[in-house]
Amino acid sequence: MKTIQGLRSSKNGYNVTEEGVSDLRDNFISRIRRRKARVGIVGLGYVGLPLLWTFHEEGFPVTGFDVDQTKTDNLASGTPYIKHLGKEMMGKLAGSDKCSATVDFTGLAEMDVILMCVPTPLNAYREPDMQYVEQTTRTIGKHLQKGQLIILESTSYPGTTDELIIPILEEATGMTSGEGFFVAYSPEREDPGNPQFNTAGIPKVVGAHGSDALDIATELYDSIVVETVPVSNSRTAEAVKLTENIFRSVNIALVNELKVVFKEMDIDVHEVLDAAATKPFGFMKFTPGPGLGGHCIPIDPFYLTWKAREFEQHTRFIELAGEINTSMPGYVIEQTIKAMNAHQLPLNGSSILIIGLAYKPDVDDLRESPTFRLMDLLSEYEAKVSYYDPYIPRIHETREHAEWTGLESVAWDKETISGFDAVVISTNHSDIDYRQLADWNDLIIDTRNAMKNIEPKNEKQIWKA
Structure with missing residues (x-):
């Protein structure tokens, strides 16, 4: 060079x-x-x-x-x-x-x-x-x-x-x-x-x-x-980029809202989406999760919202989608509390492991990751928070989450994983052994449908959020 x-x-x-x-x-x-x-x-x-x-x-x-x-x-x-x-x-x-x-x-x-x-x-x-x-x-x-x-x-x-x-x-x-x-x-x-x-x-x-x-x-x-x-x-080129990501944001908000509604109806949203995706026309599958991450979808729609005000235009779809997507970490915490209550465990003082710090599977990119918001909320409940991510062994300094700088990923072994009161799956990395996870821990809150092919020990072990 x-x-x-x-x-x-x-x-x-x-x-x-x-x-x-x-x-x-x-x-x-x-x-x-x-x-x-x-x-x-x-x-x-x-x-x-x-x-x-x-x-x-x-x-x-x-x-x-x-x-x-x-x-x-x-x-x-x-x-x-x-x-x-x-x-x-x-x-x-x-x-x-x-x-x-x-x-x-x-x-x-x-x-x-x-x-x-x-x-x-x-x-x-x-x-x-x-x-x-x-x-x-x-x-x-x-x-x-x-x-x-x-x-x-x-x-x-x-x-x-x-x-x-x-x-x-x-x-x-x-x-x-x-x-x-x-x-x-x-x-x-x-x-x-x-x-x-x-x-x-x-x-x-x-x-x-x-x-x-x-x-x-x-x-x-x-x-x-x-x-x-x-x-x-x-x-026009600037608008093209925003449109692409607004499209994704709105559709992710839709399936996130469906997840909440179907949960109350005792319907598995992932089964619904998988079945709907078999239609060869008129449907595009998006998947719900614990919130939005990455450098595009959580941010880009609000660029248009901001600019639209200059022209006295209101971007209601965009803003509603933003409200739904930004509310999802709070929903995950609510489901975590319910799951722990079913095990007669308080969130306050409990040790919680979050799996996946990256914003999406199989990368080391933590920009705008919803995991940070989950960690913040759990800390507000005075839970003891740790994380495991094979792609991010240590949290480097970021502009928005300085309080987590230096925290290191825990080891992946039975003694470590079984020592947590609960595990929250935030990012479904493909090289994680979810069968081992089910063997090692008795309470798993799954926000990504990562445990879909794993037979639980009992009806209370795997909680879909």
Whole structure:
């Protein structure tokens, strides 16, 4: 892997004063087709790192930028830091003379394309927290060169590209978007840990500020993904991403509500959904759980809710879905209390093991995991909380859950697991031996239907929540 100093020092080689914009566009597209366009990726997390790998695999010279030197050092040494992106991939990147990683953002001036893959969380009031996008854009503005293409991949509200990014860049440089530089938006569609889909195999939606920017961005993504889907402008592309995740949020809320209703009717919601899924048309199966997790579904819908207020529009479906989904951890605690009462156990003072800290099975991604909310609620009842997760041996520092930093996963053995008063399954990792769990513990609250094929010791052992 090259260091940043090993990159070409002649900037991007474009001169707008000598070339018209159309010539600049054609020159840029030619460089993309010849794999000469240098690609810089800001943010080397769950979105940026797979994107860097994909560009590298297609022969582009790539540089990763991140404020976290641990990530850049790991990338340079080939040390995996995201579990499903393993040693083989990291080793190839570290050994390549077409890949570099740095915390020195002056190297942005050497890039032809700069892609922003930075967090877009919500603040305490469920409003967009744009500090990372804004800070990154201002940093890019300090180093922006004529002819560069800037693309935001982070999920955001419609209007982010036009109303936030472009004004910052134009003010910083004195250049005009579409003439001096190009701006586009292409939302990430990563599904961490899903072996059926990688970055190259997922179609890419692209919107841009002007036809030249769209042509260049479309050519860029055509070079690395199975299909590029250009849309009329950046606002439309931003709305596409939100729509995808709002669709999922609303449908997950529906099945979560059905779970609560069917529980009172003594109907197994999972049996209902499995049977309904046999219909070959008109039904799409979603599964209930203890709440929403991940970097998209718990957050993205509220970006549109916030933006809609500017137009005096009310997003009732979105807000109702949010209310239902955010209430699910509380429902799980209610069911845990009922289950423990059936065993004549108080929640206060009891030892509770939560299985699964990751927000979804078979990954080490704990962003927005509902398990944290379960741990918080159990602590409020003064229960003694532990967790087991084979993918997360220790809780590293997070922005929202500092109180749990440093807590370590318990051992998976009979003596340890049988010592807990109750076990709550929050994430159904596939490599956990649920038969052993049933043998070792007498009270299991299952929020994921993980115990569906396990015969309980008695009718009180496995409690579906």
